[in-house]
Amino acid sequence: MIFNTISGRRRAKKILVLLVSIVVLLYLLAPIYWVVVSSFQKEIALQDRPPHYFPSAEVFTTNHYYFIFTGVIPPNSTIMLQSMYTMRGTLVYPAIINSIIIASIVTIINVVVGFPAAHIFARYRFFGDRKVFLLLLATRLLPSISIVVAMYILLLRLDLLDTKLALVGIYSAITLPFTIWILRAYFHNIPVEFEEAARLDGCRYIRMMTKVVVPLARPGLIAAAIFAFMASYGEFVFATILTQTIRSQTQTAVLASLSQGMSTSRGMIAAAATLSILPPLLLAIVFRKHILEGLTARLGL
Amino acid sequence: MQSPYERKRFRQTSLFAYRIILPSLVFILFFIAYPLLYSFIVAFKEYKYGVPTGKIIWFQNFIDIFTKSTVAPGFYNSLVVTMKFTLVAVVAVVVISLAIALLINQQFRGSGLIKVALLLPYAIPGAVSAVIWAWIYDPSFGVMNGVLNGLGIIDEYITVAADPRWALWAILFAYVWKFVPYSTFLFAAGLATIPSSVYEAARMDRAGSIRAFFKVTLPLLRPVLQMVLVIQTIFALVMHFGLVFVITQGGPGDATRTLAWLVYVESFTFTRFGRGAAMAIILALIMIVFIYLYLVVLNPERRLKRREAP
Numbered sequence: 001m002i003f004n005t006i007s008g009r010r011r012a013k014k015i016l017v018l019l020v021s022i023v024v025l026l027y028l029l030a031p032i033y034w035v036v037v038s039s040f041q042k043e044i045a046l047q048d049r050p051p052h053y054f055p056s057a058e059v060f061t062t063n064h065y066y067f068i069f070t071g072v073i074p075p076n077s078t079i080m081l082q083s084m085y086t087m088r089g090t091l092v093y094p095a096i097i098n099s100i101i102i103a104s105i106v107t108i109i110n111v112v113v114g115f116p117a118a119h120i121f122a123r124y125r126f127f128g129d130r131k132v133f134l135l136l137l138a139t140r141l142l143p144s145i146s147i148v149v150a151m152y153i154l155l156l157r158l159d160l161l162d163t164k165l166a167l168v169g170i171y172s173a174i175t176l177p178f179t180i181w182i183l184r185a186y187f188h189n190i191p192v193e194f195e196e197a198a199r200l201d202g203c204r205y206i207r208m209m210t211k212v213v214v215p216l217a218r219p220g221l222i223a224a225a226i227f228a229f230m231a232s233y234g235e236f237v238f239a240t241i242l243t244q245t246i247r248s249q250t251q252t253a254v255l256a257s258l259s260q261g262m263s264t265s266r267g268m269i270a271a272a273a274t275l276s277i278l279p280p281l282l283l284a285i286v287f288r289k290h291i292l293e294g295l296t297a298r299l300g301l
Numbered sequence: 302m303q304s305p306y307e308r309k310r311f312r313q314t315s316l317f318a319y320r321i322i323l324p325s326l327v328f329i330l331f332f333i334a335y336p337l338l339y340s341f342i343v344a345f346k347e348y349k350y351g352v353p354t355g356k357i358i359w360f361q362n363f364i365d366i367f368t369k370s371t372v373a374p375g376f377y378n379s380l381v382v383t384m385k386f387t388l389v390a391v392v393a394v395v396v397i398s399l400a401i402a403l404l405i406n407q408q409f410r411g412s413g414l415i416k417v418a419l420l421l422p423y424a425i426p427g428a429v430s431a432v433i434w435a436w437i438y439d440p441s442f443g444v445m446n447g448v449l450n451g452l453g454i455i456d457e458y459i460t461v462a463a464d465p466r467w468a469l470w471a472i473l474f475a476y477v478w479k480f481v482p483y484s485t486f487l488f489a490a491g492l493a494t495i496p497s498s499v500y501e502a503a504r505m506d507r508a509g510s511i512r513a514f515f516k517v518t519l520p521l522l523r524p525v526l527q528m529v530l531v532i533q534t535i536f537a538l539v540m541h542f543g544l545v546f547v548i549t550q551g552g553p554g555d556a557t558r559t560l561a562w563l564v565y566v567e568s569f570t571f572t573r574f575g576r577g578a579a580m581a582i583i584l585a586l587i588m589i590v591f592i593y594l595y596l597v598v599l600n601p602e603r604r605l606k607r608r609e610a611p
Contacts, residue, residue, distance in 0.1 A: 126317075129318070292416065
């Protein structure tokens with residue numbers, strides 16, 4: 001009945017918005033909450049029914065993390081648990097480091113190589129510019145699974161399988177078109193007059209880029225760098241097929257193989273997952289403004 | 302007609318431009334274009350036990366995929382699974398992300414919180430999200446079973462990932478979680494550009510909010526909607542690979558054996574690289590067809606513009 005009055009309707013709408021918001025938040029956050037909470041629970045407690053949604057001090061443990069970082073099985077664990085701590089768990093930390101190294105190099109390549117290229121596409125008309133740009137866009141659409149077979153055979157021949165170098169090259173090639181695409185859109189929103197003024201003042205190209213263009217495009221550049229980092233940090237298809245040992249294995253590859261083990265400690269897997277989502281989550285939260293702006297820059301809005 | 306001076310200028314600019322974009326092009330040519338061309342060569346070759354026999358068999362691998370009795374049924378099944386997954390995933394992602402975007406667009410207190418929450422699944426690597434969901438689905442420990450049991454929906458713990466009726470839906474649910482945020486941001490950005498005066502005009506005409514949505518919001522959102530459709534279709538055709546790899550391994554039986562998974566199994570489990578590469582090319586072709594459909598057939602204006610261009 002109250003829904004018939006205007007204020008009643010407004011209140012009903014408010015309640016509806018609130019309810020839907022709670023459902024949405026639960027849906028988005030509960031899986032992450034659960035994996036983090038699981039990683040701090042004793043292995044036996046994980047089997048309890050109902051599960052410990054809000055774990056008490058009795059089930060709390062940091063043993064899973066302790067094992068991942070040290071490779072030492074906590075002395076008070078049962079034989080059952082000892083057998084569940086496979087040594088592959090100790091690869092998680094070096095694999096995350098591998099991922100960070102590879103992603104950082106790819107990000108630097110994107111900034112040094114992709115940023116000027118995007119500037120060129122945005123500001124100059126040159127021979128075949130449209131065609132080359134379309135070619136770039138087209139490579140973005142190509143599924144990685146489509147070239148991974150050929151890539152595997154090529155790398156096998158070049159003796160580059162299981163190297164960080166191969167992954168850095170591939171990830172650079174995958175991320176560059178995206179970087180050029182969003183930065184080109186970003187440059188269209190920056191007036192060209194500043195650059196022209198710098199040119200008239202007798203600035204050479206490199207000086208103009210570093211003194212005028214980079215400061216103006218900084219937010220876009222940061223967004224592009226974050227995207228490049230996150231894409232190469234989380235890539236899975238190439239990472240799992242083209243690597244074999246910890247020499248080059250990234251966190252996605254190690255984690256996927258770890259979770260295949262039927263008798264592997266579930267708590268340890270949860271701890272490994274928590275560790276490996278930490279870097280991108282921190283980046284996402286710290287640079288959320290840049291990411292949101294960057295995602296929409298492409299729309300040309 | 303250009304003057305000789307202008308032509309010289311253009312040539313100089315071109316030389317300069319290519320000097321700057323050359324490094325990017327080298328990466329793309331060497332790591333994408335070259336393997337792509339090479340995959341055709343692989344697809345035309347015969348492989349036995351992972352080693353090329355040296356024989357060029359041209360389209361035999363493709364013919365085998367479509368006709369050979371040991372290959373074709375599995376291939377057709379993977380096409381059906383892929384299409385089913387893609388259709389449901391695209392519709393689900395578009396509907397859910399549009400709904401959340403409309404919610405954020407209300408600009409109430411807490412909408413900022415939802416935006417940040419959306420960033421989290423977006424930032425989590427796909428393969429890691431697969432590990433998280435595999436853990437949630439776990440038949441004996443899984444929190445999903447715990448919740449459903451606690452709510453009284455199920456009596457006994459169930460194995461969703463190993464049940465042919467549920468496996469694809471389990472993949473789909475995890476997929477939607479990971480890919481809704483991205484589309485939501487695109488929709489939200491699109492909604493933000495619609496001026497409120499348009500809604501006021503609709504209200505003046507006594508259009509209800511549902512009518513206003515279909516008559517005002519949706520038409521104005523068409524460019525964004527189209528872009529989301531293209532991106533999501535491309536994603537849905539291949540980005541489920543990590544989820545299938547971690548959660549179901551294509552099983553149970555062939556319930557989640559999508560084309561992308563089949564490419565992987567043919568190439569790296571059975572080391573039939575030639576056939577795997579041929580399937581990979583078919584997958585890329587399917588994608589091109591979809592993109593063409595969205596961009597050209599669904600967009601009559603663009604077609605017109607094209608005709609006017611020359």
